[in-house]
Amino acid sequence: EAGVAQSPRYKIIEKRQSVAFWCNPISGHATLYWYQQILGQGPKLLIQFQNNGVVDDSQLPKDRFSAERLKGVDSTLKIQPAKLEDSAVYLCASSFRIGAEAFFGQGTRLTVV
Protein backbone atom coordinates (compact mmCIF):
# COMPACT_ATOMS: atom_id res chain seq x y z
CA GLU A 1 0.00 0.00 0.00
CA ALA A 2 1.43 3.37 -0.98
CA GLY A 3 2.00 5.83 1.82
CA VAL A 4 1.27 9.53 2.04
CA ALA A 5 3.06 11.34 -0.78
CA GLN A 6 4.27 14.92 -0.47
CA SER A 7 6.06 17.23 -2.84
CA PRO A 8 8.37 18.96 -3.10
CA ARG A 9 10.76 17.48 -0.51
CA TYR A 10 12.70 20.72 -0.17
CA LYS A 11 11.99 24.34 -1.02
CA ILE A 12 14.02 27.49 -0.53
CA ILE A 13 12.33 30.84 -1.13
CA GLU A 14 12.88 34.46 -0.26
CA LYS A 15 10.67 36.19 2.26
CA ARG A 16 7.50 37.69 0.81
CA GLN A 17 7.44 35.07 -1.96
CA SER A 18 4.67 32.49 -2.31
CA VAL A 19 4.97 28.73 -2.03
CA ALA A 20 2.65 25.74 -2.36
CA PHE A 21 2.91 22.20 -1.05
CA TRP A 22 1.05 19.17 -2.35
CA CYS A 23 -0.16 16.08 -0.52
CA ASN A 24 -1.67 12.83 -1.81
CA PRO A 25 -3.09 10.82 1.10
CA ILE A 26 -3.42 7.06 1.39
CA SER A 27 -6.25 5.84 -0.84
CA GLY A 28 -9.54 5.69 1.01
CA HIS A 29 -8.46 7.93 3.88
CA ALA A 30 -11.16 10.48 4.56
CA THR A 31 -9.22 12.58 7.08
CA LEU A 32 -6.24 14.69 6.07
CA TYR A 33 -4.03 16.82 8.30
CA TRP A 34 -1.37 19.46 7.69
CA TYR A 35 1.18 19.95 10.46
CA GLN A 36 4.01 22.44 10.87
CA GLN A 37 7.14 21.21 12.63
CA ILE A 38 9.65 23.91 13.53
CA LEU A 39 13.17 22.70 14.27
CA GLY A 40 13.40 21.39 17.83
CA GLN A 41 9.65 21.21 18.33
CA GLY A 42 6.88 18.70 17.89
CA PRO A 43 4.41 18.96 15.01
CA LYS A 44 1.64 21.55 15.36
CA LEU A 45 -1.69 21.01 13.63
CA LEU A 46 -2.48 23.68 11.05
CA ILE A 47 -5.64 22.31 9.48
CA GLN A 48 -7.69 19.13 9.42
CA PHE A 49 -10.04 18.04 6.63
CA GLN A 50 -12.76 15.44 6.67
CA ASN A 51 -13.29 14.61 2.98
CA ASN A 52 -13.37 18.09 1.41
CA GLY A 53 -14.64 19.94 4.49
CA VAL A 54 -12.55 21.72 7.12
CA VAL A 55 -12.89 20.23 10.62
CA ASP A 56 -10.32 22.35 12.46
CA ASP A 57 -8.29 25.31 11.23
CA SER A 58 -8.03 27.16 14.53
CA GLN A 59 -4.21 27.30 14.41
CA LEU A 60 -3.88 28.22 10.75
CA PRO A 61 -2.54 31.78 10.26
CA LYS A 62 -5.28 32.67 7.83
CA ASP A 63 -3.78 36.00 6.82
CA ARG A 64 -1.03 34.16 4.93
CA PHE A 65 -1.81 30.44 4.93
CA SER A 66 -4.53 28.70 2.95
CA ALA A 67 -5.34 25.08 2.24
CA GLU A 68 -7.83 23.23 0.12
CA ARG A 69 -8.94 19.70 -0.59
CA LEU A 70 -11.40 20.29 -3.38
CA LYS A 71 -12.25 16.74 -4.41
CA GLY A 72 -11.69 15.16 -1.01
CA VAL A 73 -8.45 13.49 -2.07
CA ASP A 74 -5.32 15.57 -2.79
CA SER A 75 -4.63 18.71 -0.82
CA THR A 76 -2.51 21.81 -1.27
CA LEU A 77 -1.18 24.15 1.40
CA LYS A 78 -0.15 27.64 0.33
CA ILE A 79 1.79 30.39 2.05
CA GLN A 80 1.55 33.91 0.66
CA PRO A 81 3.60 35.91 1.52
CA ALA A 82 6.17 33.83 3.37
CA LYS A 83 7.98 35.09 6.47
CA LEU A 84 11.29 33.98 7.93
CA GLU A 85 9.49 32.29 10.83
CA ASP A 86 7.66 30.00 8.38
CA SER A 87 10.87 28.01 7.93
CA ALA A 88 9.86 24.52 9.06
CA VAL A 89 8.98 21.04 7.89
CA TYR A 90 5.39 20.80 6.67
CA LEU A 91 3.96 17.36 7.29
CA CYS A 92 0.85 15.91 5.73
CA ALA A 93 -0.90 12.99 7.40
CA SER A 94 -4.02 10.99 6.66
CA SER A 95 -6.24 8.57 8.52
CA PHE A 96 -9.15 6.32 7.56
CA ARG A 97 -11.47 8.35 9.80
CA ILE A 98 -11.25 10.92 12.57
CA GLY A 99 -9.53 9.37 15.58
CA ALA A 100 -7.94 6.49 13.64
CA GLU A 101 -4.19 6.04 13.33
CA ALA A 102 -2.63 8.83 11.31
CA PHE A 103 0.08 8.04 8.75
CA PHE A 104 2.57 10.78 7.98
CA GLY A 105 4.34 11.69 4.77
CA GLN A 106 8.05 12.53 4.63
CA GLY A 107 7.34 16.23 4.78
CA THR A 108 8.45 19.29 2.86
CA ARG A 109 11.34 21.20 4.36
CA LEU A 110 10.81 24.93 3.71
CA THR A 111 13.58 27.45 4.18
CA VAL A 112 12.68 31.12 3.94
CA VAL A 113 15.70 33.42 3.47
Add this chain to the structure above:
Amino acid sequence: TQLLEQSPQFLSIQEGENLTVYCNSSSVFSSLQWYRQEPGEGPVLLVTVVTGGEVKKLKRLTFQFGDARKDSSLHITAAQPGDTGLYLCAGRNYGGSQGNLIFGKGTKLSVKP
Protein backbone atom coordinates in the same frame (compact mmCIF):
# COMPACT_ATOMS: atom_id res chain seq x y z
CA THR B 1 -3.99 25.52 26.34
CA GLN B 2 -3.03 21.87 26.65
CA LEU B 3 0.70 21.24 26.80
CA LEU B 4 2.76 18.09 26.82
CA GLU B 5 6.18 18.37 28.43
CA GLN B 6 8.74 15.77 27.46
CA SER B 7 11.94 15.02 29.34
CA PRO B 8 14.76 14.77 28.89
CA GLN B 9 15.04 16.86 25.75
CA PHE B 10 18.26 15.11 24.70
CA LEU B 11 19.70 11.74 25.71
CA SER B 12 22.96 10.18 24.59
CA ILE B 13 23.73 6.67 25.82
CA GLN B 14 25.83 3.64 25.01
CA GLU B 15 24.47 0.52 23.38
CA GLY B 16 23.08 -1.88 25.96
CA GLU B 17 21.98 0.76 28.48
CA ASN B 18 18.41 1.20 29.66
CA LEU B 19 16.55 4.51 29.51
CA THR B 20 13.22 6.10 30.34
CA VAL B 21 11.67 9.17 28.77
CA TYR B 22 8.72 11.01 30.22
CA CYS B 23 5.68 12.83 28.91
CA ASN B 24 3.75 14.99 31.37
CA SER B 25 0.73 17.26 31.25
CA SER B 26 -1.69 18.99 33.58
CA SER B 27 -4.48 18.01 31.20
CA VAL B 28 -6.34 14.73 30.86
CA PHE B 29 -6.26 13.05 27.48
CA SER B 30 -8.59 10.43 26.04
CA SER B 31 -5.56 8.61 24.67
CA LEU B 32 -1.85 9.12 24.26
CA GLN B 33 0.37 8.05 21.42
CA TRP B 34 4.12 7.60 21.08
CA TYR B 35 5.87 8.20 17.76
CA ARG B 36 9.43 7.80 16.54
CA GLN B 37 10.75 10.18 13.92
CA GLU B 38 13.99 9.73 12.01
CA PRO B 39 15.75 12.61 10.25
CA GLY B 40 14.04 13.52 6.98
CA GLU B 41 11.04 11.35 7.69
CA GLY B 42 7.59 11.81 9.17
CA PRO B 43 6.67 10.43 12.61
CA VAL B 44 5.78 6.73 12.76
CA LEU B 45 3.29 5.52 15.34
CA LEU B 46 4.71 3.11 17.93
CA VAL B 47 1.79 2.64 20.31
CA THR B 48 -1.51 4.08 21.53
CA VAL B 49 -2.47 3.85 25.21
CA VAL B 50 -6.06 4.49 26.19
CA THR B 51 -6.77 3.19 29.70
CA GLY B 52 -5.34 4.79 32.84
CA GLY B 53 -2.57 2.58 34.23
CA GLU B 54 -2.24 0.68 30.96
CA VAL B 55 1.11 -0.91 30.15
CA LYS B 56 2.02 -1.99 26.62
CA LYS B 57 5.16 -3.74 25.45
CA LEU B 58 6.68 -3.64 22.00
CA LYS B 59 9.78 -5.88 22.03
CA ARG B 60 12.29 -3.90 24.16
CA LEU B 61 10.00 -0.89 24.52
CA THR B 62 7.56 -0.58 27.45
CA PHE B 63 4.93 2.16 27.45
CA GLN B 64 2.86 3.18 30.46
CA PHE B 65 -0.11 5.53 30.72
CA GLY B 66 -0.56 7.24 34.07
CA ASP B 67 -3.56 6.35 36.23
CA ALA B 68 -4.99 9.85 35.79
CA ARG B 69 -4.31 9.85 32.02
CA LYS B 70 -2.15 12.95 32.32
CA ASP B 71 1.29 11.41 31.86
CA SER B 72 3.13 8.58 30.18
CA SER B 73 6.54 7.00 30.07
CA LEU B 74 8.57 5.04 27.55
CA HIS B 75 11.23 2.65 28.81
CA ILE B 76 13.76 1.06 26.47
CA THR B 77 15.72 -1.96 27.65
CA ALA B 78 19.17 -2.68 26.23
CA ALA B 79 19.12 0.19 23.75
CA GLN B 80 20.54 -0.38 20.29
CA PRO B 81 21.87 2.09 17.69
CA GLY B 82 18.73 1.44 15.66
CA ASP B 83 16.69 3.03 18.46
CA THR B 84 18.26 6.40 17.66
CA GLY B 85 15.67 9.01 16.74
CA LEU B 86 13.24 11.62 18.01
CA TYR B 87 10.58 10.18 20.31
CA LEU B 88 7.36 12.19 20.37
CA CYS B 89 4.36 11.79 22.61
CA ALA B 90 1.00 13.10 21.45
CA GLY B 91 -2.24 13.42 23.38
CA ARG B 92 -5.66 13.25 21.84
CA ASN B 93 -8.35 15.65 23.06
CA TYR B 94 -11.55 14.54 24.69
CA GLY B 95 -13.66 17.29 23.22
CA GLY B 96 -13.61 19.21 19.98
CA SER B 97 -12.01 17.52 17.04
CA GLN B 98 -11.15 14.00 18.14
CA GLY B 99 -8.51 13.86 15.46
CA ASN B 100 -6.51 16.71 16.90
CA LEU B 101 -3.23 15.43 18.34
CA ILE B 102 -1.20 17.69 20.61
CA PHE B 103 2.47 16.84 20.35
CA GLY B 104 5.26 17.33 22.85
CA LYS B 105 8.63 18.72 21.72
CA GLY B 106 10.19 15.29 21.73
CA THR B 107 13.19 13.52 23.21
CA LYS B 108 16.15 13.20 20.88
CA LEU B 109 17.82 9.86 21.61
CA SER B 110 21.28 8.90 20.39
CA VAL B 111 22.53 5.38 21.03
CA LYS B 112 26.24 4.94 20.39
CA PRO B 113 27.69 1.54 19.47
